[in-house]
Amino acid sequence: MKGLPQTATALEALKYAIDFLAGIGIKEAKEEARAILKDGLGIDTLILYRDNPPLPSADVRKLNGILERRKKREPLQYILGFVWFYGLEIKVGAGALIPRPETEILVREALALAKKFRTDKNGKTRINVLDLCTGSGAIALALAKNLPDAEVTAVDISEDALGWAEKNRELNGAQNVRLLKGDLFGAVSSDQMNGSIGDRGQVRFGLITANPPYIKDRLIGSLEPEVSCWEPRVALSGGESGLFFTEEILRGAPGHLEPGGYLLLEMAGGTDAALLSGLCTQAGLLVENIVKDLAGWERVFIARKPDPAGVY
Ligand SMILES: C[S@@+](CC[C@H](N)C(=O)[O-])C[C@H]1O[C@@H](n2cnc3c(N)ncnc32)[C@H](O)[C@@H]1O
Incomplete structure (x- = not known):
């Protein structure tokens, strides 16, 4: 033409x-x-x-x-430069995964669980939130805007992704989001943060969210070219099993959750939920819920840290 x-x-x-x-x-x-x-x-x-x-x-x-x-086959969202996510404009471009509509389910569930946390006499929900693998910051910002009294920490290993998250934090005026560069929980050691410190010197969170890279490496090449050729491999690759980061997060979460706190993990459609439930129990967490998306795939895995004192 x-x-x-x-x-x-x-x-x-x-x-x-x-x-x-x-x-x-x-x-x-x-x-x-x-x-x-x-x-x-x-x-x-x-x-x-x-x-x-x-x-x-x-x-x-x-x-x-x-x-x-x-x-x-450059994704239209990169060309236009933005997507809507949970009512927020999120800028995207090379180096950041494009937030997907199904990830809004994780946000909806996290906001529902946040209501279980202490609300002070002024009706403010003070809660420490950690969003691992934040990418463009979509999840962290949606939570921060809907929980204005929360402290949200957003972590990513990619400098490029954090650049987009920074732009989006400014665009959406989310003062209560702190961006950190690092490898999963390694980014939130107590010397980098002043939060509530747990028994082994770790910072504790009431909510931990993550949409980690979860595509099996051998499947990346067969995805649509918009994904396989344009979206960053670091945002897609979940290792041979697709579960490398999911397992790491399940293992690390108990040491970083407050008693009664929740972990919400997005999972690939078709993930073996029984396997994840087993890993969750092994890590010392309770399986709270597994939420399906509109297509019927089990999409959000929710675990809870036991609370012996029964505060929550
Ligand atoms: C599937 S994307 C999710 C992005 C965003 N949370 C969303 O839902 O649109 C996964 C993100 O994990 C980041 N990532 C990969 N390995 C990581 C690691 N070891 N520690 C922290 N972040 C990592 C990637 O850079 C990418 O931004």
Whole structure:
């Protein structure tokens, strides 16, 4: 295709974009084309259909540029530069995993569990939250905005991902999020934080959340090119079994949870939930719940640290 002619109207541009995207094998060509006109070119949908304005030549060039990037199977979210997640705008681009809608289930469950924690006489829920493998910061920010009195610590090993998380913290004005670079729980040793210190000098949290890399290495190559060629491997690769990080987190969680605290882990569709339950019990945690996503996959694994004093 030669590109959209300079004299096109907005509706001609929409039709051109749909045909272009369908022609390169994009399944959701119509939805993507509409998103490109609305969010990529800033054309209001009502104006598009009611007035069908001529497209300024700068927009024609911009649209042709976007479609050329999409032809290389760059994810649309990277091209547009953002996604919506739990009502928040989250900026994304090279180096950060694109937050997925199913991860909102983990946030919803975490917020429901947070209600079980102490609320002071002013109705404030003070709780220490740790989000491991934070990537763009989507989970940490959704929790921080909905729990304004919580202290949220967000950890990632990737400098690039943390760069996006920092942008998103600013964009969403979340003062109660602290970003740390490091390897899982290694980032929250007591010398890096001033939190409640447990018996072995570790910082303790009421809630620990994580959407860790969980794709089996041998399957990464067979994923859609938008994922396998563009999203960072460090965000995808869960080792041979896919469970490398999940197991590490289950092992480390008891030492970092307050008694009665919860661990919420996103898991790959099709993960052996019985295996995870066994690992959870071995680690000394109680299996609280396993929540399915809309497609029926077991998606969020929830464990609780026993609380001998029965405070929670
Ligand atoms: C599946 S992504 C999840 C991103 C984000 N939480 C979300 O749900 O959209 C996994 C993230 O784990 C990070 N990661 C990989 N290995 C890590 C490690 N050893 N310690 C901390 N973070 C790690 C990756 O950089 C990536 O950002």
